Amino acid sequence: MNDAFLIQAVKDRFTDGVKTSHSYRGDATVLLGREFLLEVARTLKEDPIFQMNFLMDLTAVDFSTFGTKRSPAFFVNSGVAVSPSPEIPDQDPWPGPPGPARFVVVYHFFSLPLKHRLRLEVPVEEADAEVDSLSSLWAGADWLEREVWDMFGIRFRGHQNLKRILMYEGFVGHPLRKDYPVNKRQPLIGPVN
């Protein structure tokens, strides 16, 4: 089932839940309200139209510095400002980052019998960064959610043991956030170099 039907089918089921949708570069994407996530995920898994039996990937994106980072195109010593080469034009432009919220939790589903893919995006505010956990539907979500918590600090309601998976226990902060400096080290042993 190609992308348009897929998006339409999801929209018919959850008219108020779905905020916007697009299929940029052929990837069917649906923007969803946070409270509808568990419901939509369950229908995606069990509904014979979708049969999304694979939760391929679960990750998050921190959109806080999207588009604000001015790429330094001038030369410091000579002060000559050379404007960067123009962006490569795009026929069907991307409808922009999903919503003003800082974080977006991104789910990639794949259906093996019907061979189609869907991407769910759930915007999450920074104040209470919390989303329902899908570990009850897909067992693979358990570790993926622990990694998103470890790297972004987004909590998952209903997750059994939500603790750090990649970093060590004594690590303070969430490294993949845009405000975490790249080389701010917190070594367990040895000097802070």
Add this chain to the structure above:
Amino acid sequence: MDLAQTPESPPREPETREMLLNVGPAHPAMHGIIRIVTKLDGEQVVDTEVEIGYLHRGFEKMAETVDYNGVIPYTDRLNYVSPLINNMGYCMAVEKLLGISVPERCHYIRVIASEISRITDHLTCVGASAMELGAFSVFLYMIKAREYLWELVEMVTGARLTVSYCRVGGVKADLPGGFDERCRKALQETRKVLAESDALLTHNRIFVDRMSGTGKISSEDAISYGITGPFLRATGVDYDVRKDCPYAVYDRLQFDVPVGTRGDNYDRYLVRMEEMEQSIRIVEQALRDIPPGPFLAHETGRPIPAAEMVDEGKIGNITAIVGARAVTDPTLEGAAKSQHPNIEAGEKRVFLPAKEDTYGNIEGLMQQFKLVMYGHGIRPPKGEVYFPVEGANGELGFYIVSDGTSSPYRVRVRPPCFAIMSALPKLLIGDMMADVTPTFGSVNMIGGELDR
């Protein structure tokens, strides 16, 4: 004391405490740094807790600090046993974001490189897990076969392991001369080694006893954990990204996907051995159907060395260089203008020009400047894209978000062996302590890809 008269209390049940054991990061019998805390009742594994992250090197954070072509050296240290597949996956994702496609020959080169890399991955995995079961000679034979293939990869890319061969919009250089027959010879040797190892292992009493029946997983559990690749195919589900969502020229090549039945270690071993055979078949077909190599375009103007042309131009001696054609040292990377139409996507804002143009005329120089200077480089449009590729352990997906500047905003790698590792407790519980080693060997955990 009268032995006959036993105390009134009922005979005490022999109280045996479970023992907590660290199958830890530096375990003598496991190639890979994870920590499995096992609760043992004698030899039986009662409960396990897996701890990973020992090789977390911050790939996704570093990818946000470099430009689009700068991420490529980081990608071939993800699954460092099959580096070319990661390169191709990342570059195809960025090309999908840019909306450009590479020429025919470049697709074939990418398929050949990926399949050779897949064979080296399976060789290392089967060899290392056989070594941990005591079959040291099979390990030596398989690493010998891997050396043949690494010499091939070195001949094409210049490096054995950290190749960085792919570029956004093409590959670094065309296949060198004489690659065909050297590749056929290397694959012939690999086939011989595979036959030898098959004879040594497949019906070996010890190997079969230790591998079959251990580390079982059903296909429903595998799908629910998101497991893909040889692990899933061993349980009977034939999902292969090259067949179900074909990319490059995989739809034109005939190969079949080996599928197991029981989903235990022995089936995974058989699936990997058969997949190596299929990969050799793919490479041979690709070598047969690959479009012709670099053709000598008709060049006008008398050739003079590029350095000389630049010097003449600097002192303004235009008459010496009018109508002349710059010729560069053939060993300079990116030289050989005749190769370029085959290996680059023809989009000026993405691919470096041939060195003859860079030193020969101002358009080439400007294109080089615009791509190389800091802050310029490739600037894809704002957008997000997900591109799955069949890695050696399963579906290797790259999810890239771009904010229009020259460095990617977010690069997320979907690591195939992450899902398999999350299912490890289900594989280990119930087996014996000695079965941890073959199960972990057939999981083929690669630190760089698991912890990124």
Add this chain to the structure above:
Amino acid sequence: MPGTMAPWSGIEMSGEAGFLTSRLDEAIGWARKFSIFQYPFVTACCGMEYMATACSHYDVDRFGAGLPRFSPRQADVLFVVGTISHKIAPVLKRIYEQMAEPKWVVSFGVCTCTGGFYDNYATVMGIDTIIPVDIYIPGCPPRPEYVLDGLLKLQAKIQTQAASGERPAPESRPEFER
């Protein structure tokens, strides 16, 4: 001083080498040099190159160092192979301390020498900040020939060492004095 060559040149030094090494020390050094039991602490991509070096094509066994012992109790040389992240650093330090004397450490690959191009929050920038290192083998990964060259330099260093394990003072390099 006649007859003395720099220890890293790989050529044995003769007896009167400026520090007291008796005939017995030299004999022990010679014996230790050609029977190195290595503990490969393998973490990342250099492990693949270590496998290639240890196997039949580039065979490290020709130099007597072919037997990897995966327990610190039976190993002389600790090969630290691959990136050391902050999470595994305490494990590495503990294994180094549990190795029996006399012990040497070889840092294999640029990630262990200086941290390589992973200059971020997760990587230890050079393992000599946590354990003393004898031989640095740069390269990402170092080709097997570099590794064998590093091994030869280590053997030269073992040769010139006294039996009791304490090392000659590092030779003075005026050009590096700050």
Add this chain to the structure above:
Amino acid sequence: MSEYIGIVIFFVLTGTVTGAFIVLASVLGPKKPSAVKSEAFECGEVPFSLPIGHVSVKFYLTAILFILFDVELVFLYPWAVVYRGLGPSGLVEMVIFLGILMAGFFYAWDNGALEWH
């Protein structure tokens, strides 16, 4: 006495060689004992608990069965040496001896003593 000279030389030789190794190792090898070094090596982590106290009874069962049948084999060696001299009666006795022990083995096997679960 003279036929035992071979074994005496053998024991003397092995004794001196192993003794030399042990003495040389302890004399020449530098020793730097430390607290961490004396702890158990458990893959680079601090061990949870040293396995003191009760051990699963299955280990004990397997060990006893091994000793039982190992000792049985020891009796075969002297029999094999004088086998020629004993004639047919020696063979019958040994078969009876082995038969009795094999009965015990099959009983244990049948009872599942060799299975681990």
